[in-house]
Amino acid sequence: MAKSALLKSSIAKKYWMALTGLFLCLFLAGHLAGNLQLIFGDALQFNEYALFMTTNPAVKILSYLTYISILFHAIDGFLLTYQNAKARPIGYAKTNPSANSSFSSRNMAVLGTIVLVFIVTHMVNFWAKMHFDKNMPLMTKSIEGQPGMKQDFYVGTQSGQYYPIDQVEIGTHTEEHNHAPKQFKLVNKTELYHAQANVKITDLYKDLHKITMAFFRDAKYGLLFTIGYVLAMFALGFHLWHGFSSAFQSLGLNGPKYTPTIKFIGKAFSVIVPLLFAIIPLYIHFTK
Numbered sequence: 001m002a003k004s005a006l007l008k009s010s011i012a013k014k015y016w017m018a019l020t021g022l023f024l025c026l027f028l029a030g031h032l033a034g035n036l037q038l039i040f041g042d043a044l045q046f047n048e049y050a051l052f053m054t055t056n057p058a059v060k061i062l063s064y065l066t067y068i069s070i071l072f073h074a075i076d077g078f079l080l081t082y083q084n085a086k087a088r089p090i091g092y093a094k095t096n097p098s099a100n101s102s103f104s105s106r107n108m109a110v111l112g113t114i115v116l117v118f119i120v121t122h123m124v125n126f127w128a129k130m131h132f133d134k135n136m137p138l139m140t141k142s143i144e145g146q147p148g149m150k151q152d153f154y155v156g157t158q159s160g161q162y163y164p165i166d167q168v169e170i171g172t173h174t175e176e177h178n179h180a181p182k183q184f185k186l187v188n189k190t191e192l193y194h195a196q197a198n199v200k201i202t203d204l205y206k207d208l209h210k211i212t213m214a215f216f217r218d219a220k221y222g223l224l225f226t227i228g229y230v231l232a233m234f235a236l237g238f239h240l241w242h243g244f245s246s247a248f249q250s251l252g253l254n255g256p257k258y259t260p261t262i263k264f265i266g267k268a269f270s271v272i273v274p275l276l277f278a279i280i281p282l283y284i285h286f287t288k
Contacts (some may be wrong), residue, residue, distance in 0.1 A: 015251065023065065024066070028273055034050075047139050050208040115232065118232035130206060136189070136206050138190065139206070156204060169185040190203050216281045226285040229278065240266070244267075245266040
């Protein structure tokens with residue numbers, strides 16, 4: 001048995017590759033549940049989910065575990081593939097790989113690379129904007145007052161909190177003398193303060209829902225982004241097709257009694273989860 005490039009013990013490598021893979025499957029299921037709100041929920045529900053995922057302490061810990069799992073799973077897999085190729089530099093004169101293995105098992109490294117590239121680009125386009133983009137929009141809501149007249153409000157993170165946009169001062173500079181002072185001021189991108197008392201009132205939602213909709217509905221590149229996302233989900237599905245049941249086998253959780261059930265669950269998971277992920281950008285793009 002080949003030794004891991006990151007772990008000296010092949011047994012440790014086998015267990016860690018399996019455990020990180022299964023942990024990432026749990027992450028996929030949870031992430032899918034949140035993302036489905038883009039179809040079945042509204043903007044507020046999705047932004048509540050985004051806020052929870054970026055501020056809850058327990059979720060933050062799980063996020064760090066997810067990042068570590070992705071890095072370990074990817075790097076160890078790449079280096080192990082390289083070691084196996086180096087150990088057998090000359091192929092057999094006659095081979096028929098399809099006779100003893102599936103397409104997924106033969107191309108796990110390629111499929112994993114596609115998924116990794118997708119994860120990196122996905123984080124740049126959404127996760128990084130959510131955390132670091134100075135131009136990240138805040139969630140707003142238009143409310144009709146008098147017939148035919150609407151006013152725009154920022155949405156606070158507590159239910160029922162709405163603050164007129166025209167009464168919010170951006171930043172900490174003082175108003176010019178010829179302007180009426182505003183009631184609120186925005187500090188640190190999302191913190192809303194009472195302007196005169198300088199007391200924090202609430203936090204405002206970052207509008208990740210708006211960013212997501214704009215990304216897949218972009219007039220120039222929206223269709224290309226949608227197709228790329230769907231193709232990445234195909235690669236993820238094939239990767240899971242072999243990887244899910246293989247992880248249980250690596251952990252020794254197989255046998256005549258359990259293997260058929262594990263394989264059935266694994267195949268169902270590898271089809272349903274990527275399919276539902278793929279439906280989301282298709283729905284967004286084609287329901288403008």
